[in-house]
Amino acid sequence: QSVLTQPPSVSGAPGQRVTISCTGSSSNIGAGSDVHWYQQLPGTAPKLLIYGNSNRPSGVPDRFSGSKSGTSASLAISGLQAEDEADYYCQSYDSSLSGSVFGGGTKLTVL
Amino acid sequence: EVQLVESGGGLVQPGGSLRLSCAASGFTFSSYAMSWVRQAPGKGLEWVSTITGSGGSAYYADSVKGRFTISRDNSKNTLYLQMNSLRAEDTAVYYCAKPNSGYNYGAFSGWGQGTLVTVSS
Numbered sequence: 206q207s208v209l210t211q212p213p214s215v216s217g218a219p220g221q222r223v224t225i226s227c228t229g230s231s232s233n234i235g236a237g238s239d240v241h242w243y244q245q246l247p248g249t250a251p252k253l254l255i256y257g258n259s260n261r262p263s264g265v266p267d268r269f270s271g272s273k274s275g276t277s278a279s280l281a282i283s284g285l286q287a288e289d290e291a292d293y294y295c296q297s298y299d300s301s302l303s304g305s306v307f308g309g310g311t312k313l314t315v316l
Numbered sequence: 317e318v319q320l321v322e323s324g325g326g327l328v329q330p331g332g333s334l335r336l337s338c339a340a341s342g343f344t345f346s347s348y349a350m351s352w353v354r355q356a357p358g359k360g361l362e363w364v365s366t367i368t369g370s371g372g373s374a375y376y377a378d379s380v381k382g383r384f385t386i387s388r389d390n391s392k393n394t395l396y397l398q399m400n401s402l403r404a405e406d407t408a409v410y411y412c413a414k415p416n417s418g419y420n421y422g423a424f425s426g427w428g429q430g431t432l433v434t435v436s437s
Binding site for chain 2: 207227237238241245250251252253256257258262292294296298301302304306307308309310
């Protein structure tokens, strides 16, 4: 059971917009800790997609966006492309555990 | 360009020990906290441990506390993870990770390719 809760899977057709939620608690997201998002393609290391809730590293398309409110955060992907099919993870800091915590991951399927 | 190269993984019996290494290049190693993150086969990411840039402080997940020790040699730009009393549930790909800022728990912008640790008799 992960500290941050994500839906196991989401899907969408090419060109559509999908969102992935990440629900935490008062000891992590709700305490003001930043949320970061990663994309992991099969057999590869994770890649940073969004940092500090809503910031994109250089090279990440603006189709990817992040937001945070209360004890939850969301990753939105617009204009879905086949290459977006991957696993997505959220991450934050938990003050009660004194360490980083990840969501369980969400598998995105592009129909 | 940030490069992180892990090594030291392999097959070990339950109760055994293993030491992982992560050779870093392309950035001022001593200026950044470094972390280990693992991923069991077919499972999600799990934070394992973080060490500050100076090596003066270390933090661990409850699942490895008392069994794993993180350390670093800033003169060699190398991060280590000493794993003792290994269990089957420690089987995973272990990644070393670098944050994108000086904050100990910043987003991980740099990742190694991972090294597989298999605990089995």
